[in-house]
Amino acid sequence: MRMVRQKTQIRKIESLAARQVTFSKRRKGLFKKAQELSTLCDVDIALVVFSATGKLFHYCPSSMSEVLERHGRLQSQNVGEVQQLSHEMEIVRRRAVMLSQELEEKSCELRQMKGEDIQGLDLKELSKLEDIIASGLAAVVKTKGERMLNEISTLKKKEAQLLEEKAYLKQQLARMDTCVGQRGIQDQCSQHCSLELTISDMSSEDPAHNYNVSSLYTCLKLGLPSSD
Template sequence: MGRGRVQLKRIENSSSRHVTFSKRRNGLLKKANEISVLCDAQVALIVFSCRGKLTEFSSHSSSMDNILERYERCSHSEQLAGTNSDSQGNLSLELFKLTTRAEVLQKNIRNYEGEDLDPLSLKELQSLEHQLDNALKRIRMKKNQIMMESISERHKMEKALKDQNNMLAKKVKEKEKKALITPPQQYPFDFNVSPPQLPSPPTLTLGGTREEGGAMLVGDNEAEAEAGPSNNIVMPPWMMFHMTS
């Protein structure tokens, strides 16, 4: 039986839709490659799946960026020629360029992360590997440079701390030598200390005394207490000597 005609409508089954997309995409890429080789034509193919996966193809004679730039020039040549003063057309063209470049950059980023590698050819994979190797070498060189600078800085700090420690130890030794050579300090006399109190000389009184054998005897305390207070006259010893002679 011959193959029937496929009805052109959306396939509802997701797995069948994915299988059909993969088959048709591979066939489309094959046809694009054939027309570019047989007819020496510049072919650019961009396909986005329903899941947002990008698939692109460009002829070997030119890159995707060159074909897109040529497309922009051809598609907007009439508009740019007739509306040079129209700023809206310039903005639209600039927006289209930026959008295209953003898509290319996003694709490159995904390739660098190891994603969307199926559409790439062997030559493109080798080029991507070479770019990653060069980037890795530059990263390692920068890392080693930063590590060496950090180690050198730490050595300088260690040397400065050692010098400071030696200086402090030298100062301590000098102070210890000065303490051994310096004689003990003599403290001055303290004038705040009061001198010792000398005993006062005995005093003789006329009242309450009696004379026996040329000697003066002090009377009894009880008799003096009964007689009451008396006017005692204090006399120096030399006067007492003349009175008894």
């Protein structure tokens, strides 16, 4: 059966002797890990440790002063960026507060224009509100009149267009009626001519038959039909 290793609780070691022994072991392990990281990854490392008694231990594969100076420059740059960001955030906050106040004022004016929340206004404020409403009403009436005139003009154009289309359709209908009448006359003339030719053929084919051709010819007439 495999034994499960218990985790060591990370807390301050009360015994001074045990604490010094643990510090010595862990410090050496920490410096070893720092050396491996610097060698494997080719990075600059500056490790500074002060013991409980105030003794200094440090590790740096390169120049400690150069690494610390570089850290100081970056720290100053970061501080400047943080300050700039804080300044910009303060500007945004003030702008948001100003917009919020402006929104509240405009909302109050809108309610007052609707006749709400006007009990606390004095005569001067009421007169100013009346002038604003009157000016807005005049603008609304003017815009409404312009829109109505535009609608009337559009309707008149549509009416003229419909009248033109109506006249065109009437003209086309009259032409169609004329064509139909002329075609009917031509059909009647064709029927009369066909009947006359048929009778003429009958009389010429067999003279022995006693056709009363004279009586047939008296009933056939070429030309337009009479009004009777």
